Amino acid sequence: MxxxxxxxxxxxxxxxxxxxxxxxxxxxxxxxxxxxxxxxxxxxxxxxxxxxxxxxxxxxxxxxxxxxxxxxxxxxxxxxxxxxxxxxxxxxxxxxxxxxxxxxxxxxxxxGSHKLNSAAAQVYYAKQQGLTSLTTETGAGQWGTALSMACAYYDMALTVYMVKISSQQKPYRKAVMETYGAQVVPSPSNTTEAGKKILADNAETGGSLGCAISEALEVAAKSDNCRYVLGSVxxxxxxxxxxxxxxxxxxxxxxxxxxxxxxxxxxxxxxxxxxxxxxxxxxxxxxxxxxxxxxxxxxxxxxxxxxxxxxxxxxxxxxxxxxxxxxxxxxxxxxxxxxxxxxxxxxxxxxxxxxxxxxxxxxxxxxxxxxxxxxxxxxxxxxxxxxxxxxxxxxxxxxxxxxxxxxxxxxxxxxxxxxxxxxxxxxxxxEGSIVDYIPTDEDLEKGFASLPDVDVDL
Amino acid sequence: MxxxxxxxxxxxxxxxxxxxxxxxxxxxxxxxxxxxxxxxxxxxxxxxxxxxxxxxxxxxxxxxxxxxxxxxxxxxxxxxxxxxxxxxxxxxxxxxxxxxxxxxxxxxxxxGSHKLNSAAAQVYYAKQQGLTSLTTETGAGQWGTALSMACAYYDMALTVYMVKISSQQKPYRKAVMETYGAQVVPSPSNTTEAGKKILADNAETGGSLGCAISEALEVAAKSDNCRYVLGSVxxxxxxxxxxxxxxxxxxxxxxxxxxxxxxxxxxxxxxxxxxxxxxxxxxxxxxxxxxxxxxxxxxxxxxxxxxxxxxxxxxxxxxxxxxxxxxxxxxxxxxxxxxxxxxxxxxxxxxxxxxxxxxxxxxxxxxxxxxxxxxxxxxxxxxxxxxxxxxxxxxxxxxxxxxxxxxxxxxxxxxxxxxxxxxxxxxxxxEGSIVDYIPTDEDLEKGFASLPDVDVDL
Incomplete structure (x- = not known):
C-alpha cells in the first residue's frame, strides 16, 4: 500500500x-x-x-x-x-x-462552504424552467453568497433578504453578494407587505431569519417567473x-x-x-x-x-x-x-x-x-x-x-x-470573552409550547 | 489529445x-x-x-x-x-x-496568497539555525498572515509590527495572525526606540511601512536568537x-x-x-x-x-x-x-x-x-x-x-x-467611488530627488 x-x-x-x-x-x-x-x-x-x-x-x-x-x-x-x-x-x-x-x-x-453544491443545482433547474429571478433569505451569509455565485454563473437575477442586523455586522458578506450581482435587501424592508407590517410595529428592529423568509416568500409568490430557494433542511x-x-x-x-x-x-x-x-x-x-x-x-x-x-x-x-x-x-x-x-x-x-x-x-x-x-x-x-x-x-x-x-x-x-x-x-x-450558552429545561419548555397541537398517522 | x-x-x-x-x-x-x-x-x-x-x-x-x-x-x-x-x-x-x-x-x-511559499522556507531555516523568534512588518496583512501560519506550524515565536492605521482598518487580519499565535503590535509603538521617537514627534500618526520595518529590524538586532524576515524583493x-x-x-x-x-x-x-x-x-x-x-x-x-x-x-x-x-x-x-x-x-x-x-x-x-x-x-x-x-x-x-x-x-x-x-x-x-491615481511628472521628480547621489561600477 x-x-x-x-x-x-x-x-x-x-x-x-x-x-x-x-x-x-x-x-x-x-x-x-x-x-x-x-x-x-x-x-x-x-x-x-x-x-x-x-x-x-x-x-x-x-x-x-x-x-x-x-x-x-x-x-x-x-x-x-x-x-x-x-x-x-x-x-x-x-x-x-x-x-x-x-x-x-x-x-x-x-x-467558503459546501452551500454552493445545492445553489448550483437549484439555479440550474430554475434556469431550465425559464424562470428569470429567485429570492432567498440569508442570516450569516454563507447561503446568500453561494447563491449569488451560482446566479452570476447561470445569469439569473437574485434578491437576497439579509437579516438587517447581520447586514450591518457583516458588510463584507453583503459586498461579496453585490459583487456577484445580487440585490441585497436588509430585512425587514419596505419592499414587502410582511416587511412593512413588522416595521410598523417596530421601526428599529434588527430583523430575524423568520422575517426574512416571509419577505422572500412573498416576493416569489407574486411573480410567475420567480421562485424561492432554500439552502438546507x-x-x-x-x-x-x-x-x-x-x-x-x-x-x-x-x-x-x-x-x-x-x-x-x-x-x-x-x-x-x-x-x-x-x-x-x-x-x-x-x-x-x-x-x-x-x-x-x-x-x-x-x-x-x-x-x-x-x-x-x-x-x-x-x-x-x-x-x-x-x-x-x-x-x-x-x-x-x-x-x-x-x-x-x-x-x-x-x-x-x-x-x-x-x-x-x-x-x-x-x-x-x-x-x-x-x-x-x-x-x-x-x-x-x-x-x-x-x-x-x-x-x-x-x-x-x-x-x-x-x-x-x-x-x-x-x-x-x-x-x-x-x-x-x-x-x-x-480575548477570552466567549461564553457557553446552555438552555435550561425551562427554556426548552417555552420552545416546545410553540409546537402545533396536531398529529397525523399516515 | x-x-x-x-x-x-x-x-x-x-x-x-x-x-x-x-x-x-x-x-x-x-x-x-x-x-x-x-x-x-x-x-x-x-x-x-x-x-x-x-x-x-x-x-x-x-x-x-x-x-x-x-x-x-x-x-x-x-x-x-x-x-x-x-x-x-x-x-x-x-x-x-x-x-x-x-x-x-x-x-x-x-x-490567501502565494506569500506562504517563502514564509514556510524562511521559518524552516530559522528553526534549523536554532533561532527562537522572528520579527517582521506587515501593511495590508498578507505577509504577516502567511508568516503567522508558518510560525505556528514550525513552533516559532513571532512579532508582527503592523502599520497602525492598517491594524485599525483590518481588525480581522490582526485576528487571524493572533489566532495563529503571533504577537501583533500596531506600529509605531512604545516597544522600540524607533517607535518612541516617531510617537514623540507625532503621537497621532497612523504609522507607515517604513516605520514598521525600522521597529522590526531594531527588535531583531537586539537579540542573538531573533532575526528579521521579509516577504518580497x-x-x-x-x-x-x-x-x-x-x-x-x-x-x-x-x-x-x-x-x-x-x-x-x-x-x-x-x-x-x-x-x-x-x-x-x-x-x-x-x-x-x-x-x-x-x-x-x-x-x-x-x-x-x-x-x-x-x-x-x-x-x-x-x-x-x-x-x-x-x-x-x-x-x-x-x-x-x-x-x-x-x-x-x-x-x-x-x-x-x-x-x-x-x-x-x-x-x-x-x-x-x-x-x-x-x-x-x-x-x-x-x-x-x-x-x-x-x-x-x-x-x-x-x-x-x-x-x-x-x-x-x-x-x-x-x-x-x-x-x-x-x-x-x-x-x-x-458604489462607483474608486478613482484612478496617476502621478504627474512633478510627483515623480519629487520621488527621484530622494535617490542617493552615488553610483558604483563593479
Whole structure:
C-alpha cells in the first residue's frame, strides 16, 4: 500500500455522475410534508408555486437511488470540485493518537462552504424552467453568497433578504453578494407587505431569519417567473449535497480507506446528510457498520434535547408541517457564533435516521469548539468555520479516546467551510470573552409550547 | 489529445523537489547589495546579523541553478500545494476569444496568497539555525498572515509590527495572525526606540511601512536568537517563489501546454519572479521564446516610469543600496487599493531582466482592474485580490487582442491570491467611488530627488 497523500483529489473523470438519494434505500421513510390546513400530505401541485418543478420532483422522489447530475451542473461543479479529502497527518501527530483522521474540505470556493453544491443545482433547474429571478433569505451569509455565485454563473437575477442586523455586522458578506450581482435587501424592508407590517410595529428592529423568509416568500409568490430557494433542511438540498459523500466514497475506495466513524456538524442537516448518504446506504443494506455522529451546539440541541414531532419550518409558521427533531419554531437560540447551526429543527431525513437508531448525536459547547478550531488552524493550516469546528471537536475527542484505548480507528469528518468571515468570533475567543450558552429545561419548555397541537398517522 | 481538465492538480509525486535559481542562468547578474558607507558589495558577514545563515547563502548564490527544497519544507508545502493550474474556459467563452487562458491560482490557503511559499522556507531555516523568534512588518496583512501560519506550524515565536492605521482598518487580519499565535503590535509603538521617537514627534500618526520595518529590524538586532524576515524583493524570496513556476512548468509539460505569454503582477516582484523563473531560464537559453509581462499599478509605476538606479529598500534609508527600478524611496504612492503593489522599488532580479530586454512591463489603472476582477469573479467563481487582478486585466486585454487578430495564443497568468480581506475595495468599486491615481511628472521628480547621489561600477 502506497502512502496516502496529504490531499486526495479525484480527477475530473472520477467525479460522481449521480447524486445519492437516501430515501430510496431507507427502510422507513420520513413523514411527508403535511398541509397545516388539511393535515394531508402536500402534493407536487401544492409545492410548485413555491419551488421550481424539477426540485419538487426531487423532493418527492422516494424510488430512484441515483439521480443523474446534469452536465450543466457538472460543468459548474468542475470550477470548485472535486474537493480534497485530506489526511490530517499533523493533527494526528499533535494528538499523539493511533487513529487515522481524514476530513473532506468544502471551503475552497469564494462562498467558503459546501452551500454552493445545492445553489448550483437549484439555479440550474430554475434556469431550465425559464424562470428569470429567485429570492432567498440569508442570516450569516454563507447561503446568500453561494447563491449569488451560482446566479452570476447561470445569469439569473437574485434578491437576497439579509437579516438587517447581520447586514450591518457583516458588510463584507453583503459586498461579496453585490459583487456577484445580487440585490441585497436588509430585512425587514419596505419592499414587502410582511416587511412593512413588522416595521410598523417596530421601526428599529434588527430583523430575524423568520422575517426574512416571509419577505422572500412573498416576493416569489407574486411573480410567475420567480421562485424561492432554500439552502438546507429540505430533501432535495440533501440530495445535492450527496455529491460530498459520493466523492468521499470514491476517494476512500481508491485508497482503501475504511472509516469506522463519520462525523458532521448539523444545523439544518444538509451537509451531514450529504456527507453520509452513500455510506449510510451501505449501512442500511448491511454492507458496512460505520458509526455516524451528528454534532450540534449545546445552545441549540434539537437532536439531543428536542422532540420528534410535527412542526413548522419557520418562526412565522407559514410552511408545511415537517416531522423532525425540533425545539419548537418559537425557540430562540442564544447568540452562539455558529450562525449556521442556530436552527430550531433538523432535516426530516436526518431526523428519521436518528430516530430509527442509524446514527448518534452529540452536543458541544462553543468554548471547546474554538479550542479545537484554533488547534486545527495552527497545525493543519486551515481556519475552520465555527460550524465546521463542531464536527472537528468530536473528531478530536474520538481520536483522543483512541489514544486512551490504543484503538487504531479511522475517523472521517466534514470540514464544511472556512472561517474567513467569522473573525469577529475568533477575536472574541482570543480575548477570552466567549461564553457557553446552555438552555435550561425551562427554556426548552417555552420552545416546545410553540409546537402545533396536531398529529397525523399516515 | 485529451481535453485539458478545468483544474490541473499535480500529484504529490510530481511536486517539484527543487527551487529554480534564476541568477545561475542569467547572462549578466544584478548588481549585488552595496554597503552605503563603503560603497562595496555587502558580504555574507554583513548580512548574517539581520538574516539567518541559510537565507544569506541563498541570497548570494549565483551558481546553483537548482536548490533542493528540504523535506521539512516540502512536508509543509503539501498542506497547501500543489496549487491548481486552471484553464479559464468560462472566461474564454465570455470574451469570445480564440486564445487559451490559464491561471496558476495561489489563493487556496488561509493566508490567501502565494506569500506562504517563502514564509514556510524562511521559518524552516530559522528553526534549523536554532533561532527562537522572528520579527517582521506587515501593511495590508498578507505577509504577516502567511508568516503567522508558518510560525505556528514550525513552533516559532513571532512579532508582527503592523502599520497602525492598517491594524485599525483590518481588525480581522490582526485576528487571524493572533489566532495563529503571533504577537501583533500596531506600529509605531512604545516597544522600540524607533517607535518612541516617531510617537514623540507625532503621537497621532497612523504609522507607515517604513516605520514598521525600522521597529522590526531594531527588535531583531537586539537579540542573538531573533532575526528579521521579509516577504518580497530579495533574491531568496524569489527563489522560494519559484516553486510556483516549477509546478506550472511541470503541469504545462504534462498536458502539452505551450504558453506564448506569461503575465504576473509586480509589487516587490517575488510572485512574478517565481512564476516565470524556469520559463525565463529557457528563454535565456534560447529554448523558448515566451513574452513575459510585468503588470504594475499606474499609481506606482516603478518599471514603466521609474529609473534603474541604486536606491534604498526602505523609506528610512537604512538598508543596503539595491540597483533596481525605483521611484525613489521618498516616493509616496497614492492610496491605491492594491496595497501589495504600493512599493517604490522592484526586485533586483526582475529589474535586471527588464533592463536587459527579457521582459515587458505595463501599468494599468485600478478602475479597469476592478472591472476585470468583477467579470472574472462572476464567470470563474474566484474573487481575486486587487493585486492579482492587475495580471488578470492584462491577460484579458491580450485575449481581446487575439479576438481582433484571430490569433490562437496561449496566455498564462498568475492569480496570486483572493480578495476576501479586500472587500472594502470592492465595496468602493460597487458604489462607483474608486478613482484612478496617476502621478504627474512633478510627483515623480519629487520621488527621484530622494535617490542617493552615488553610483558604483563593479
Amino acid at each position: 502506497t502512502k496516502i497523500p496529504y490531499k486526495i483529489y479525484l480527477s475530473e473523470d472520477e467525479m460522481p455522475g449521480n447524486w445519492y438519494n437516501l430515501k430510496a434505500v431507507m427502510k422507513e421513510l420520513p413523514t411527508p410534508f403535511i398541509h397545516p390546513g388539511t393535515l394531508k400530505p402536500c402534493t407536487a401541485d401544492d409545492l410548485r408555486p413555491v419551488f421550481c418543478c424539477d426540485l419538487v420532483d426531487q423532493e418527492l422522489n422516494t424510488t430512484d437511488k441515483y439521480i443523474e447530475i446534469p452536465e450543466g451542473i457538472r460543468d459548474f461543479y468542475k470550477m470548485f470540485r472535486p474537493s480534497p479529502l485530506v489526511r490530517a497527518y499533523c493533527l494526528e501527530k499533535l494528538l499523539d493518537t493511533p487513529a487515522e483522521i481524514y476530513y473532506k474540505f468544502e471551503g475552497n470556493n469564494t462562498s 429540505l430533501d432535495h438540498v440533501l440530495l445535492h449535497q450527496s455529491v460530498i459523500g459520493q466523492e468521499t466514497k470514491t476517494a476512500c475506495e481508491k485508497y482503501d480507506i475504511n472509516p469506522d466513524i463519520i462525523i458532521g456538524c448539523a444545523g439544518g442537516g444538509s451537509n451531514l446528510g450529504g456527507l453520509i448518504a452513500p455510506f449510510m446506504g451501505d449501512n442500511i443494506d448491511g454492507k458496512n457498520n460505520i458509526k455516524f455522529i451528528a454534532v450540534e451546539p449545546a445552545s441549540c440541541p434539537s437532536m439531543t434535547r428536542g422532540k420528534y414531532a410535527l412542526d413548522f419550518g419557520d418562526t412565522g409558521q407559514t410552511t408545511p408541517l415537517i416531522r423532525m427533531y425540533t425545539l419548537g419554531s418559537g425557540f430562540m437560540p442564544a447568540p452562539n457564533h455558529a450562525g449556521g447551526l442556530r436552527y430550531h429543527g433538523m432535516s426530516p431525513i436526518v431526523s428519521k435516521l436518528y430516530h430509527d437508531g442509524y446514527m448518534e448525536a452529540r452536543s458541544v459547547e462553543q468554548t471547546k469548539v474554538f479550542d479545537a478550531a484554533t488547534t486545527f488552524a495552527r497545525c493543519e493550516g486551515i481556519l475552520p468555520a465555527p460550524e465546521s469546528a463542531h464536527a472537528l471537536r468530536v473528531a478530536m475527542d474520538e481520536a483522543l479516546k483512541c489514544k486512551e484505548t490504543g484503538e487504531k480507528k479511522t475517523i472521517l469528518f466534514g470540514l464544511t467551510g472556512t472561517g474567513y468571515f467569522d473573525l469577529g468570533a475568533y477575536m472574541s475567543y482570543n | 485529451t481535453k485539458i481538465p478545468y483544474k490541473i492538480y499535480l500529484s504529490e509525486d510530481e511536486m517539484p523537489g527543487n527551487w529554480y535559481n534564476l541568477k545561475a542562468v542569467m547572462k549578466e547578474l544584478p548588481t549585488p547589495f552595496i554597503h552605503p558607507g563603503t560603497l562595496k558589495p555587502c558580504t555574507a558577514d554583513d548580512l548574517r546579523p539581520v538574516f539567518c545563515c541559510d537565507l544569506v547563502d541563498q541570497e548570494l548564490n549565483t551558481t546553483d541553478k537548482y536548490i533542493e527544497i528540504p523535506e521539512g519544507i516540502r512536508d509543509f508545502y503539501k498542506m497547501f500545494r500543489p496549487s491548481p493550474l486552471v484553464r479559464a474556459y468560462c472566461l474564454e467563452k465570455l470574451l469570445d476569444t480564440p486564445a487559451e487562458i490559464y491561471y496558476k491560482f495561489e489563493g487556496n490557503n488561509t493566508s 530579495l533574491d531568496h524570496v524569489l527563489l522560494h517563489q519559484s516553486v510556483i513556476g516549477q509546478e506550472t512548468k511541470t503541469a504545462c509539460e504534462k498536458y502539452d501546454i505551450n504558453p506564448d505569454i506569461i503575465i504576473g503582477c509586480a509589487g516587490g516582484g517575488s510572485n512574478l519572479g517565481g512564476l516565470i523563473a524556469p520559463f525565463m531560464g529557457d528563454n535565456i537559453d534560447g529554448k523558448n521564446n515566451i513574452k513575459f509581462i510585468a503588470v504594475e499599478p499606474a499609481s506606482c509605476p516603478s518599471m514603466t516610469r521609474g529609473k534603474y538606479a541604486l536606491d534604498f529598500g526602505d523609506t528610512g534609508q537604512t538598508t543596503p543600496l539595491i540597483r533596481m527600478y525605483t521611484l525613489g524611496s521618498g516616493f509616496m504612492p497614492a492610496p491605491n487599493h492594491a496595497g501589495g503593489l504600493r512599493y517604490h522599488g522592484m526586485s533586483p532580479i526582475v529589474s535586471k531582466l527588464y533592463h536587459d530586454g527579457y521582459m515587458e512591463a505595463r501599468s494599468v489603472e485600478q478602475t479597469k482592474v476592478f472591472d476585470a476582477a468583477t467579470t472574472f469573479a462572476r464567470c470563474e467563481g474566484i474573487l481575486p485580490a486587487p493585486e492579482s487582478a492587475h495580471a488578470l486585466r492584462v491577460a484579458m486585454d491580450e485575449a481581446l487582442k487575439c479576438k481582433e487578430t484571430g490569433e490562437k495564443k496561449t496566455i498564462l497568468f498568475g492569480l496570486t491570491g483572493t480578495g476576501y480581506f479586500d472587500l472594502g475595495a470592492y465595496m468602493s468599486y460597487n
